[in-house]
Amino acid sequence: MDKFIIQGGKKLKGEVNISGFKNAILGLIPATLLANDKCIITNVPMISDVYILADIMKKLGADVFLNEKNNSIEIDTSTVNECKASYDMAKSLRASYYLLGAGLGRFGKSEVAYPGGCDIGSRPIDLHIKGFEALGSSFKIEHGIMHCEADKLIGDNIYMDVTSVGATINIILAGVMAEGKTVIENAAKEPHIVDVANFLNAMGADVRGAGTDVIRINGVKELHGCTYSVIPDQIEAGTYLVAAAATEGDVVVKNVIPKHLESITAKLKELGVEITEYDDSIRVRGNKKLNSINIKTLPYPGFPTDLQQPLSVLLTKANGTSIVTESIFEGRFKYVDELKRMGANIKVDGRTAIIRGATPLSSTKITATDLRAGAACVIAGLMADGETEVHNIRHVERGYENIVDKLKAIGADIKKVSE
Numbered sequence: 015m016d017k018f019i020i021q022g023g024k025k026l027k028g029e030v031n032i033s034g035f036k037n038a039i040l041g042l043i044p045a046t047l048l049a050n051d052k053c054i055i056t057n058v059p060m061i062s063d064v065y066i067l068a069d070i071m072k073k074l075g076a077d078v079f080l081n082e083k084n085n086s087i088e089i090d091t092s093t094v095n096e097c098k099a100s101y102d103m104a105k106s107l108r109a110s111y112y113l114l115g116a117g118l119g120r121f122g123k124s125e126v127a128y129p130g131g132c133d134i135g136s137r138p139i140d141l142h143i144k145g146f147e148a149l150g151s152s153f154k155i156e157h158g159i160m161h162c163e164a165d166k167l168i169g170d171n172i173y174m175d176v177t178s179v180g181a182t183i184n185i186i187l188a189g190v191m192a193e194g195k196t197v198i199e200n201a202a203k204e205p206h207i208v209d210v211a212n213f214l215n216a217m218g219a220d221v222r223g224a225g226t227d228v229i230r231i232n233g234v235k236e237l238h239g240c241t242y243s244v245i246p247d248q249i250e251a252g253t254y255l256v257a258a259a260a261t262e263g264d265v266v267v268k269n270v271i272p273k274h275l276e277s278i279t280a281k282l283k284e285l286g287v288e289i290t291e292y293d294d295s296i297r298v299r300g301n302k303k304l305n306s307i308n309i310k311t312l313p314y315p316g317f318p319t320d321l322q323q324p325l326s327v328l329l330t331k332a333n334g335t336s337i338v339t340e341s342i343f344e345g346r347f348k349y350v351d352e353l354k355r356m357g358a359n360i361k362v363d364g365r366t367a368i369i370r371g372a373t374p375l376s377s378t379k380i381t382a383t384d385l386r387a388g389a390a391c392v393i394a395g396l397m398a399d400g401e402t403e404v405h406n407i408r409h410v411e412r413g414y415e416n417i418v419d420k421l422k423a424i425g426a427d428i429k430k431v432s433e
């Protein structure tokens with residue numbers, strides 16, 4: 015098991031380059047199954063979730079070449095004849111459920127073990143199933159394996175009563191080669207949905223309206239390979255913006271789409287952090303005195319649940335009481351116990367955390383309970399006096415490419431060591 019050792023109190027300064035979006039590439043890789051051809055994807059983040067998904071594609075029979083040097087992946091799925099992912103293949107990541115929709119779209123049949131992923135609360139898939147059934151698929155779970163099967167997929171109108179990113183992507187994957195028109199109403203609008211739709215369109219699909227709450231798909235007979243570049247990771251970018259502010263630093267976060275980051279930059283400005291936006295970068299200058307603020311996580315364009323944990327750490331530095339409401343995942347406050355051990359004054363009541371600041375954080379041993387909780391722990395270590403050990407960093411490595419090198423390059427004192 016590896017851990018991070020961080021000597022806190024260093025102001026971050028310089029430039030950091032943002033990688034491709036984890037939550038987009040995790041949809042794009044399963045989507046390649048629909049092509050029966052070769053796809054080349056660039057700007058791929060080299061993170062453990064990508065390695066695991068690439069391995070699953072290999073086990074399904076695809077020809078996969080992951081090029082770490084130029085952050086690309088080539089996937090030829092013409093050698094795949096069926097879509098069966100066992101428990102051992104699917105258990106370690108949530109995104110394995112996209113194989114259900116992609117396999118159904120390509121073969122009319124998919125068998126995928128119930129997915130794993132971060133322990134951040136219940137992660138139902140009823141809306142995914144509702145969508146597949148509307149397109150004509152049957153569904154059953156046997157011995158932990160989900161089975162979908164359709165003689166023929168036929169487009170339909172699907173209304174989602176809860177806005178779900180995963181279900182929106184999965185229904186698009188199943189619907190692109192369905193006969194006729196599929197309409198998804200109350201669709202999620204996250205940038206990664208637009209990225210998956212753009213990728214599928216580059217493969218010859220006809221998906222319109224992604225990024226709005228009505229997505230219209232005109233089914234096509236077949237898809238072909240393409241070359242495509244993943245959008246920048248707005249959650250990684252938001253994490254570095256917060257880390258810079260938390261250390262009262264001065265950092266330019268490069269290779270971002272500022273529009274995707276509006277909900278976080280607006281909150282940072284409200285806190286009293288100086289933000290300057292350029293075409294594809296954002297400069298953040300921290301401030302010693304911060305105002306307390308309230309945040310509520312919401313589907314895009316609201317404040318993202320994935321940045322709730324990193325931003326909450328910064329709120330321990332703000333004067334007064336900040337209230338954080340987590341409306342997407344009920345289990346996303348586990349990191350609070352770690353912060354309390356560092357001296358934070360935080361009370362959690364159900365889906366709300368009340369953070370009283372400003373409280374300095376003092377270093378100790380802390381443990382990442384999930385991916386973004388891990389990012390929060392790293393930021394806490396950067397803020398604290400003395401040496402902080404962050405354990406269970408495999409969670410962090412699921413979603414942050416080269417985090418140690420990137421932080422070191424902007425002045426952090428952080429290293430990864432084996433326990």
Ligand SMILES: CC(=O)N[C@H]1[C@@H](OP(=O)(O)OP(=O)(O)OC[C@H]2O[C@@H](n3ccc(=O)[nH]c3=O)[C@H](O)[C@@H]2O)O[C@H](CO)[C@@H](O)[C@@H]1O
Nearest residue numbers: 037138139140141142176177178179180181313319320342
């Ligand atoms: C809306 C939202 O912020 N989604 C986030 C969610 O996507 P992810 O796709 O994991 O989660 P969903 O968007 O599907 O879930 C949103 C909400 O819908 C509910 N739900 C979902 C599916 C379903 O079939 N039934 C159901 O009731 C969930 O319990 C949750 O409360 O986690 C990802 C990784 O952290 C983030 O990148 C996404 O931005």
Ligand SMILES: C=C(OP(=O)(O)O)C(=O)O
Nearest residue numbers: 108109131132320385386
């Ligand atoms: C929880 C996350 O990832 P996943 O849904 O892949 O578990 C995340 O990206 O914050």
